[in-house]
Amino acid sequence: MRTEQAVKRAAKPALVRVSGLSKQYVQRGAFSRRKFVIDAVREVDLEIQPRCLTALVGESSSGKSTLARCLALLERPDKGEIWFEGEEVSRQRGRELASLRPKIQMIFQDSAGALNPRFSAAEIIAEPLEIQRLASGHQLHKRACELMEEVGLSPEWANHRPLEFSGGQRQRLAIARAIALQPAFLILDESLSKLDLITQAQILQLLSDLQTTHALTYLLICHDLTLVKRVADFVLVMHHGKIVERGTRQDVLSSPQHVHTRHLLSSVRDLESAFRDVQSGAGS
């Protein structure tokens, strides 16, 4: 039923629309003049529905992260257009771009590497507010503490540094920093991949709660199809820089069309069925 709802909502205008997006990287060998061109993203068209969770799946080096970085406006595409809330944004610069940044936020895979180890938790959350001049002085600290509470961290930890937190808590901290600016679109680049199953489930619940309060749209990049099955409304499958399959979760996971999707699914199914066999006693 949930998928039906999602389909119905698809009639609404998309929050993000991408057409013909391409990105190349040119590398040069250490001591040679030979150039290697890597087509990371090739002619990608996609739409992301508002207030849904769209999952982007694919193997490592399929171009998922490059696409995400383009959507987060951290990387300028070579070709193509990115429409956000009905506006073409891929060519924007300077002040226009700066005013757009709060609306699109990204959470990275390695929370230990993404958060400044010399900042305290409160400073990490307050920094974007300070940059965007949304709060100052005493207000800043107060707002940071509120945000910590919102993501389930005790404000007593406001003066601790990120490396004193556990992996799951650090990911919460990264989420607090991202939602500080009240974004509309949140990109999670493998943010849940390094967490153990129970922590992962807790963070998912938090993301789901935040969606209710903040009307967020998520793009979840991951390679774990078990996770996708649990949370996604829409699924995009990426392979060698192209989107090879797209649709609602039910369509893609229950009747995959592309060979690559089937390949991805079969490796997960093998694991799951082995587990079920043991549980039901067939495997012993």
Next chain:
Amino acid sequence: MLRCQRLTVNYASATKPALCEIDFEMGPGEVVGILGESGCGKSTLALSILGLLPATARVEGSILFHDQDLLCLSESRLQTIRGAQISLIHQEPGLSLSPVMRAGEQISEVLGAHRPMTKPRREQECKAMLREVQLGDVDRIYNAYPHQLSGGELHRVAIAQSLICRPELVICDEPTSSLDVTIQAEILNLLRELKRKFGMAMIFITHNPALLAGFADRVLVIYEGRIVEEGRVSQVFRRPLHSYTNELLQLVTPEEGRVAFHHEN
């Protein structure tokens, strides 16, 4: 073969013990899965068996390997065991392999440390091992530096390195968690295959119960440094006794769309 008795590990910086009175034993050729969330002490257990804990850690109890206590052995005695009789497959081979040595040399180095052999003979052995871990282009991989290899290839090199001396016990510390699903499945199948062929005992540390199904004989569930549940995999998976195990098992085969992301505002 291996028996842990009342193993307790305290880190100097922590208030609680990382491991508390761990008791377990395993026989030759047995595969034991260790299940637990991050920070529960799984990796500490692996490191204490290999005598690789930092000097600041306080260890009590005993770890008997063929009736000698690994915790009382001198460093030089431990070195003859480490890599030859007990070896470790790390979570991230990209970090555990040296970036300035060729892959082949790193495997050959382990062999050189434990078996007196001429260099060409070592090279021959290493290449045979690389073939065992189902690597195709053996000559290229033998001469490649780690950064020239893909994630899956690195994993296979790390596995080859840990098996080159045919150890009796291999400890796999989250061997597949940094890989994507398709390669993860390949590496798991490879480990199963190698286990069948060489018959070594294995300790398989993971947070995902699904990886143990059809592979491990027994499972220990560790929660906050203590063993909270222990038994045959089929028995624990079918009828978990501890609430933590139960919660973990339910996350393996999730219902579709269990966490709602579809709020109409």
